Amino acid sequence: KQEVTQIPAALSVPEGENLVLNCSFTDSAIYNLQWFRQDPGKGLTSLLLIQSSQREQTSGRLNASLDKSSGRSTLYIAASQPGDSATYLCAVIPLAGANSKLTFGKGITLSVRP
Amino acid sequence: DTAVSQTPKYLVTQMGNDKSIKCEQNLGHDTMYWYKQDSKKFLKIMFSYNNKELIINETVPNRFSPKSPDKAHLNLHINSLELGDSAVYFCASSSRGGPQFFGPGTRLTVL
Numbered sequence: 684k685q686e687v688t689q690i691p692a693a694l695s696v697p698e699g700e701n702l703v704l705n706c707s708f709t710d711s712a713i714y715n716l717q718w719f720r721q722d723p724g725k726g727l728t729s730l731l732l733i734q735s736s737q738r739e740q741t742s743g744r745l746n747a748s749l750d751k752s753s754g755r756s757t758l759y760i761a762a763s764q765p766g767d768s769a770t771y772l773c774a775v776i777p778l779a780g781a782n783s784k785l786t787f788g789k790g791i792t793l794s795v796r797p
Numbered sequence: 798d799t800a801v802s803q804t805p806k807y808l809v810t811q812m813g814n815d816k817s818i819k820c821e822q823n824l825g826h827d828t829m830y831w832y833k834q835d836s837k838k839f840l841k842i843m844f845s846y847n848n849k850e851l852i853i854n855e856t857v858p859n860r861f862s863p864k865s866p867d868k869a870h871l872n873l874h875i876n877s878l879e880l881g882d883s884a885v886y887f888c889a890s891s892s893r894g895g896p897q898f899f900g901p902g903t904r905l906t907v908l
Contacts, residue, residue, distance in 0.1 A: 717896055726887060727840075727899040734894075772840070784830070784842040784853050785889075785897055 685710045687775055689788035696763055697796050704758040704791050706773035711751045717785065718747050718758050719772045727772065730758070763795045800824070801900040803888050809906045810878060817874045818903045820888030828852075829871035830889040830897065831863060840887070846871050875905075883907045 719727040731747040739748040746759040774785040831843040845853035888900040
């Protein structure tokens with residue numbers, strides 16, 4: 684059974700710092716991995732999707748990497764801003780197609796202090 | 798706007814009542830999902846439909862019955878609501894192999 688772990692559960696950093704959020708998964712047979720952002724009381728916003736054949740994806744100040752063999756992904760946030768404060772969730776999909784259910788980690792709540 | 802939308806956004810009801818949550822996506826996706834986020838913020842899959850056909854049912858009580866009238870809609874009906882059903886319910890959609898896009902959520906409170 685796939686399990687996704689995100690540690691620590693919470694993180695507080697000063698504005699401007701570069702930071703790395705970690706995600707680990709127990710079963711390396713994944714189809715892809717998706718990083719989301721969730722603001723308090725809101726839905727999930729998709730940030731990046733990495734296919735199993737890819738090593739990384741970039742969008743603006745965000746860079747996500749994937750190492751399937753070791754069961755790890757990281758989300759790198761450059762030059763953090765107070766507006767980056769949110770909960771960041773990673774989720775994996777084991778199979779392509781119709782039965783592609785996401786298995787989520789519990790998220791990392793990030794606070795960027797001005 | 799292209800998006801996944803859900804109604805209602807908030808739902809407060811008494812134990813034992815029956816309620817429905819509606820979801821619509823206009824992204825042209827063929828697969829839709831219901832997820833439940835509990836009080837500890839943990840997200841878990843409940844159901845998945847592909848082209849109106851139930852694909853995933855994650856040991857959810859029979860009181861929960863999803864219905865997909867067409868590819869763009871996936872509704873969730875809940876019978877005999879219980880206190881433990883209080884949560885945020887998210888609808889999502891995707892195409893094969895693509896990212897999943899989530900609706901804004903429906904916060905259900907059972908009193």
